[in-house]
Amino acid sequence: MTAEDEALTRGMANAGAVFRRGELVERPAPRNARALHAYLSALKEHGFDAAPTPVGLTSDGREQLTFIPGDVALPPFPDWAMTSSALGSVGSLLRRLHESSAAVAVDTRAEWPPDLADPEGGRMLCHNDVCPENVVFRDGRAVALIDFDLAAPGRALWDIAMTARYWVPMLDPESAAALHPHGLDAAARLRILADGYGLSAQDRAELPGVIEQATEVCRAFVAHRAAGGDLVYLRALADRGGWERWDRMQAWLVDHRQTFTAGLLD
Structure with missing residues (x-):
């Protein structure tokens, strides 16, 4: 260097x-x-x-x-990155990505990583990792996406679900408080993300279930990395409550499914 x-x-x-x-x-x-x-x-x-x-x-x-200049939120995530307007702009940016990505033919010969890919596959490439660390902001609005390493074929709804996990966040309050500002209303924020994206009524009805599916895939991803001795993921598991946290988080999603669905559709 x-x-x-x-x-x-x-x-x-x-x-x-x-x-x-x-x-x-x-x-x-x-x-x-x-x-x-x-x-x-x-x-x-x-x-x-x-x-x-x-x-x-x-x-x-x-x-x-x-290099794309701008601000990137790193954990613990600052208040400016978790405003309603910032969240809506993430949804709008993701919609723009999907509209262009749908027009790009998927290279079927390439080895797209399966790590966080949609189990149902799809005809366009999804980013799959639209976490705060991979979104560039300027003046409080999302303007660019970086780090496409986990991009793989999938459904647009899968990418939205993965994005919701990170940005709403779709975590039980105890887990969310570790890295996010306190007091975030998950149901209200999920609606803001869907509105920013312009999500259809049918997709809104399906989104909470797809988020649960995405959480299962993310858990399997962490388990695979930890089993392979990846120190970054082993340390994160130890620092954030281990598998009990994942159990709590998944149970919370199921318990609040109707609340999330109602918030998206009302």
């Missing part, structure tokens, strides 16, 4: 391995980097200018992307 390099600390993946070099970001390249770069370029051709532009791949297995 040179004196001009700036380490970027965002999220749990690639910790300590992502650097800004002027107008470029250099980071470990995923195995499907060529297909992913083609997808990002195609997004721009179809009107989505709110993602990094791929620049190239280095000989030592890293990728170069354009």
Whole structure:
């Protein structure tokens, strides 16, 4: 790392391995980097200018992307990132992504990661990891998405459900209080996200159930990483209440399903 390099600390993946070099970001390249770069370029051709532009791949297995200036919320998440207007703008940005992504043919030869992918599959690529650390803000509004490493074919509703988990958040109050401001109304915020996206009535009725499905997939993802000895996930499990937290969170979702559905449809 040179004196001009700036380490970027965002999220749990690639910790300590992502650097800004002027107008470029250099980071470990995923195995499907060529297909992913083609997808990002195609997004721009179809009107989505709110993602990094791929620049190239280095000989030592890293990728170069354009740097997108702005603010990124890191845990514990600040109040400015959890306002109603910020949440609605995340929904609007996700809708823009999906409208462009639906027009991009999925490269069926690529090895899209299954980690957080929609079990039902789909005909467009979903981001699958629209967490606060992967959304760039300016003046309190979401303007760009970064880190498409977990993108995979799926339903738009799956991507919305995954986004809701992080941004509402769809967590029981005890779990939410660990990283989010206190007093967030999950049912009201889920409605704000759906409104920002422009979600249809049919999809609103299905969303709480898909969130439960997405939570199961996320739990399996964490279990797989922990079983493999990933210290980042083992530490997160220990610090955040272990599997009891996941049990509590999943039970809370089931118990409040009717409340969430009513809030989305009323």
